[in-house]
Amino acid sequence: MTRTIEIVPYDPAWPAEFAALAARLRPALADAVRIDHIGSTSVPGLDAKPVIDVQISVPALTPDDAFRIPLEGLGFRYRRDNPDLSKRYFREPEGARRVHIHVRRAGSLDEQLNLVFRDFLRARPDTARRYARTKRELAARHPHDGQAYTEGKGPFIWATLRQAAAWAQETGWEPGPDRAQGPDRTDGVSPR
Template sequence: MPDSHSSDSHEVNAPVHIEPHDADWAERFAEEASVINETIGAWITGGVHHVGSTAVPGLAAKPVIDIMVGVADLESSRPCIELLKPLSYCYWPYRAEVMHWFCKPRPSHRTHHLHLVPTGSPRYLNVLAFRDYLRTHPDARADYEALKRDLAGRYPNDREAYTEGKTDLIGKLTEEARAWARTRDMKISKPGSTT
């Protein structure tokens, strides 16, 4: 469902469409985070985070709110799959070894993506570092936006190609982000330092 083209699927993936940043995206996240907290709060160990491009002020994005929730582990959080159904979250076993992935309300019209990810796992740390790096590094943000616009123009009806086309740059920026995050965390942990 995220990027697949299953022949037996009745749903067609929504086209890739990039829009200028919208300040309302943060409000849409906050509203959804509140409902998610109420619904699966007992399983949340690492917070509810606005991630992805809609979480980066000034960055153009697909108008889909990406949300990452930190959970203890994938096995113990499986009950959340059923609990989230009444909120119109459709579960799909995409990258099931690292997260529980959902879209809302359906693949052909997505307003939200939800990722339940073990707190402190490499994916959890990478996603947060990547978001924070783009928020604070305008050159990286510009490079990422230029690539996304190019790929959306070339592959409007092929989410798999669009996603694959971002892989190398995301990998490079994530490495830079993790190194930056380690430096930032060391400065924060030093007595008397300010940020």
Template sequence: MRKVEVVKYNPEWNQKFEEEAGKLSRLFEEELVAIHHIGSTSVEGLAAKPIIDMMPVVRDIERVDDYTERMEALGYRGLGEYGIPKRRYFRKGEEERTVHVHVFEEGNPDVIRHLAFRDYLRAYPDVRDAYGELKLQLAAQHPEDMEGYIQGKHDWVIETERLATKWYKENQDV
């Protein structure tokens, strides 16, 4: 069972994202529309599990399957949709995970959901700090229980995603 580790924000996470983004940009080339740093490591000041979440946005999600072997050569394990339709999920590191890659096709509503959540936490430090405290508290309560940790923050995340998506659509050219 994986240990739940939540640590204070580390500014090196942005550099790690940039390094991996460069590799993935070269790999996906013309299929890639954009690549975003998402998740808690993308929000300055937010406590997080030290795993970089990346979201490449591609032209055709079905074509991503053609890249699985090359992703594996970079140290990623391809897990297909992994519970989210129209996504391709890859992770780097089995015992000690370092990067999660969530690939979506351009126009998929999950792209907006991820960007909205990230940008909302960046725009509202009080919400960011409340989320960080919740995560630290849950990690202390569930140090050996990743599922308990995830379930503990589920309702908070769902409600904040709802608010963030509404805010994002009102404030962006979506």
């Protein structure tokens, strides 16, 4: 079955869906340093594919038993064929709502890039709107080609990461609670 790439308007329920998922994950992942909502569904107002992306930061990717066994126990499917060696990748249980779990080493470049990209888009709604337009154009151009869609986002993402790096220096950015949504809200679930 060919999946159609669909970009939908932001759904304010996405943060709550992440929070419910994180509440299931945290008890099973004692070694996780943090669990974060990343990707487009984590940016208020940003149109996105309706997929909840979760980043689980762990002390090390090998051996993988400390996170693989608990995630598989919750029904998540380990994608051993993922070519990105900077993470371990899991998908939702069969028949469940679409979820991508990215397990990365805490403090790694890729872990930090995902967090600063998210936080920069939250702080810059104009950039988030440009990103939404880019994604809609690519989805229209490549509705059944996920690889072309993903590769097409690359130039925008890398240009935005350059801006985000400067912004991080100017603001003293550090990954942490979602300051943009108030002190009582967080998209990062810290250890118990």
